[in-house]
Amino acid sequence: MRLPAGDRALDGPVPSVIAVVPARNEAELLPQTLPSLLRQSAIETTVLVDDGSEDATAEIAAEIAGDTAKLRVIAAGETPVGWAGKVHALERGIEAAAAVSVDEDAWLLLTDADIEHRVGSVRALLEQAGDRYDLVSVMARLRADSFWERLLVPTFVYFFQLLYPFRRVAEAGSKIAAAAGGCVLVRRSVLERAGGVAAIRGAVIDDVALARAVAAAGGRIWLGLDTGIRSLRPYTRLAHLWAMVARSAYDQLGYRPERLILVLIGLGVLFVAPPIVALLGLGAALAGASAGWRVLLWALVTLALQFRALLPAVRHHGLKARYSLVLPLSSLLFGLMTVSSAWSHVAGRGVAWRGRKVAVRGAPGDRE
Numbered sequence: 001m002r003l004p005a006g007d008r009a010l011d012g013p014v015p016s017v018i019a020v021v022p023a024r025n026e027a028e029l030l031p032q033t034l035p036s037l038l039r040q041s042a043i044e045t046t047v048l049v050d051d052g053s054e055d056a057t058a059e060i061a062a063e064i065a066g067d068t069a070k071l072r073v074i075a076a077g078e079t080p081v082g083w084a085g086k087v088h089a090l091e092r093g094i095e096a097a098a099a100v101s102v103d104e105d106a107w108l109l110l111t112d113a114d115i116e117h118r119v120g121s122v123r124a125l126l127e128q129a130g131d132r133y134d135l136v137s138v139m140a141r142l143r144a145d146s147f148w149e150r151l152l153v154p155t156f157v158y159f160f161q162l163l164y165p166f167r168r169v170a171e172a173g174s175k176i177a178a179a180a181g182g183c184v185l186v187r188r189s190v191l192e193r194a195g196g197v198a199a200i201r202g203a204v205i206d207d208v209a210l211a212r213a214v215a216a217a218g219g220r221i222w223l224g225l226d227t228g229i230r231s232l233r234p235y236t237r238l239a240h241l242w243a244m245v246a247r248s249a250y251d252q253l254g255y256r257p258e259r260l261i262l263v264l265i266g267l268g269v270l271f272v273a274p275p276i277v278a279l280l281g282l283g284a285a286l287a288g289a290s291a292g293w294r295v296l297l298w299a300l301v302t303l304a305l306q307f308r309a310l311l312p313a314v315r316h317h318g319l320k321a322r323y324s325l326v327l328p329l330s331s332l333l334f335g336l337m338t339v340s341s342a343w344s345h346v347a348g349r350g351v352a353w354r355g356r357k358v359a360v361r362g363a364p365g366d367r368e
Contacts, residue, residue, distance in 0.1 A: 001167065004124050016101050016107070019040075021046060023049065024053050034048070036118070047093045052076060084202055086181075088201070105189070108185070108188050110185075111182060112182045112231070117228075133222045135184065135187070140182040142233075148238045148240075151333075154314045154323060166223050169211075177221055190218075197210065204248050253342075260339070263335070275328045310326075311324045
């Protein structure tokens, strides 16, 4: 499911949109990403929330804005107990947005500081929302430049779509609700009806939690892709991607060991085992066992189906088709990352993300 171009005239008056950007240590990326928001004609004002940055995030943002009144830079302040850092920054930004516009029909664009928006992307989000949806979200196209990004990013997107099939998310009355936190357009009145972001104050996976809160309040959700809404966050080392997945993988499973076991079995049987079985079947066939050829054929068919399933995510990230062959290896690594996430919970320690510890549920005194 793809976002429209955004060049169609909107029906009725153009809605008011306030962008809220939580930013922590983003001085390096802001010169590339912030201008893409400031040139969006559909955005009335952008509120950038400096979330305790240890670099020049606020200063760089103010320098980029110059004399324009379309950007406000505020400080998030200390994160209260029980709040996730990013969610608290969003809360502060939404409070500031309320001072800018009192329009009940206004929209809030919640977008990360590493996201670069194509021209017209906000109009495209509004066009997609129309009168039908109350929350429209786009999974930004992630970087796939380094070796580890090419190996793991398409599989990450593929697994996300398996967990949250986009078409099911958009169905009326669907029990599946999800969003991608890098780019979320939400109707302010519906967000308020859902209890605001305070309703998800402690969420580790805040985007999915937000979508569920909106759905519980009767809102309709759309989730899709767009090649022109891009995350510029680099993941040049395996450790960077490992930390991204491990911070939330066990939370995604509800901290339930039986789900972890089922996921590991599923990854092993469906994705990791086929190439091993293929080699065993080939060895048996070459040794003269007639059953070896049947085993080899079964494994090769399974591998072909794997590669076909991953291909759309590979192409979405601008990679050659041969990167579809990495699914068995990347699945093994994702399984290990999930085990690592579970172990962090069992050991009672959090994981570091964006220079701050992420809470592990059940660990006394831990908070983000």
